[in-house]
Amino acid sequence: MNLFRAECSSKARLDGKTAVITGGNVGIGKYTAQDFYVRGGRVILACRNLDKANQAVADINQACKELENLGTLLIAKLDLASLKSVRDCAARLLKNEKRIDLLINNAGVMMCPKSLTKDGFEMQIGTNHLGHFLFTMLLLPRICQSTPARIVNVSSLAHYGYGGRIDLADLNWENKRYFSLISYIQSKLANILFTKELDRKLKENGISGVNTYCLHPGCVNTDLINNLEASFCIMDWFFRYVVRKFLLTPQQGAQTTIYCAVDEKCANESGLYYTSCSVATPSSAALNKEDARGLWDLSWKLVGLDKNYNPFVDPSK
Template structure:
C-alpha cells in the first residue's frame, strides 16, 4: 500500500512522441507503459518474452478502452542479457522509429542465483548495467535528433553502501553474493547517469537530459529470488515488510515524473525518489569511479573509445 508515495501530477501529453521502455510486461514498467499510452504517446515495449509483452499490451488497451486521445503500443524483442539481441533491437528501432523522445531503462534482475549472461558477464551487472549501457549508446544518435529528449535509468536505494570493484566486476575471485552483486549493478546505474550527463555537456550535445531514480520498495515479480536468498527464519520479516510495500502503480510515479514532468525538464545527471531530486550515496557521486566505469563498459560492450566523436 505504501504509506508515503508521491504522485506525478503533470498533465503533460506525449502526442507525436515516442517512448521506449525496457522490461515492461509486468510491474512498474507495465504501469509506465499505460501512463504514456494514456498521454497519447507511441510506446515501444522492449521485452524478452514477446508473448507476455503482447498480452500486457492487450491488457493495457482493455483497461484504457473508455479513455480518449490514446496513443499506440508496439512490441519488440529485447533480451538485455545478450549483446546480439540488444544490437538487433537497436538496429530495428533505429530503422522503424522516426524519433525517440524518451528512453526508460526499466528492466532488471534482482538477487538471482549466480548466473552468467550470454556474453559471459555476471547476470545482474551484465543485464542491469551493461545491457542498458549498450542499448542507450546505440540509440543515442536518434535520441539526440529528437530533442528535447530524456533518458531515465531505474536504479534503487540499494546502490548505497557499496563500491564498484573494478578488479572483480564479474565475481570471479570473490565468493558470490547475489545481494552485493545487485547493489553494485544499481550503483552502476547511478554512475552511468552522472557520467552520461557530463559527457553530453562536455561534447556540447544539448537537449538530452538523463535521470536515475529509486522507485521505492514494490510488490513486483522482481523480488521473486529474495526469499531464496535469505534464511527461512527471516521470512516473517519479509512478510511484514510486504505490508508497507508500494503497488506497481505507486512505484512507477517517479519514473513517470522524470520522463514527463515539466518541473525537472531542465535538470540532468541527478538522482530521484518520491518525485523529487535526492542525494545519492557518496560513492555514487565519485567522478573518478564514474569515468572509470564508462571506460571499462565501452570496452566490455565493444564500442569505440571515441564514441561521442563518432556521433558528431
C-alpha cells in the first residue's frame, strides 16, 4: 500500500519543446525525464554527477527501446552547491538552447549533516533554494521568450513541520544550533515562498504565459531517504523495514511533477501548491507575502545578482 498515490492522465505531447530538469539522473527526476522523453520532448538532465547522468540516459533509452516518436536526451553539468557551476550551466544553456519551455527544479538534499556549499551557504538552503533561485533567474529571459512555459519547483509536505515563519535573519544557521530536519523544512518552505513571489513578479512585470507551480511529490522511496536514516540511527530499522513499505515508487512520486508540467487542466493556474495531482493549501507560513518578498530580496543579494539585472523580459514589448 502506498500513500498519496495519484496519476497524471494527460496525453499531451512535448514535440518541439525543451525541458530542463535538475537532478534528472535519479529518483523522481529520472522518471520525469523519461516521461518527457516519451512525449517527444528535448530533455536536458542538469546533474552534478555526469557518470550517473550518462547511466540514467542509458537506462531511459533501454526502457523506451520499443517505443516510437521519442524525443532527445541531453546532459548538462550542474552543481547547485556552487554558484559558479550554476552560472556556467545557465550560460551554456542560453547559448545552445533557443527555447526553454519547462524548467523543473527537482534536485535537492535532505537532512544532511551540517555542511556548507562552495559559497559558504548552509548546504540544504544553498542547494534546495539558493542554487535553484539563481538558476531560474538566469534562465528566465529565455523562458519568457518560450511561452507558454512552466516553472515547477519540487517542495515537500515537510514544510508544514515547522510552526514558525522562515528565519530570514539567520537563513544560514550561523547564530543558532543546527537541526538538519528544521533546516530541510525551511528549505522546502523557501521553495513555496519563491514560487509564489515569482508568480507575483511575473504578473507585476506584465509577463503572461509563464506559470509557476510548487508541489509535494508524495512520500517517495529515493536516495534522499538514506540521509534521513543516517541522521537518526536508532530509527534505522523502523525506516528500513516499516516506513519504506508505504513509500511511493519514483514513478508514482513523479506524477504530480508531470501533472504540473504538462496537464491541460492546470494550464491557466499559477503560483499554487499541489499534491496528488490536485491543488492543496500549504501552511500559513508559506502564504506569508511579507516573507516571500523578504526571501526574494535576500536571495537576490546572497547569490550576487546585479541590482540592475532584469530577468523579466517580454519579447512582445
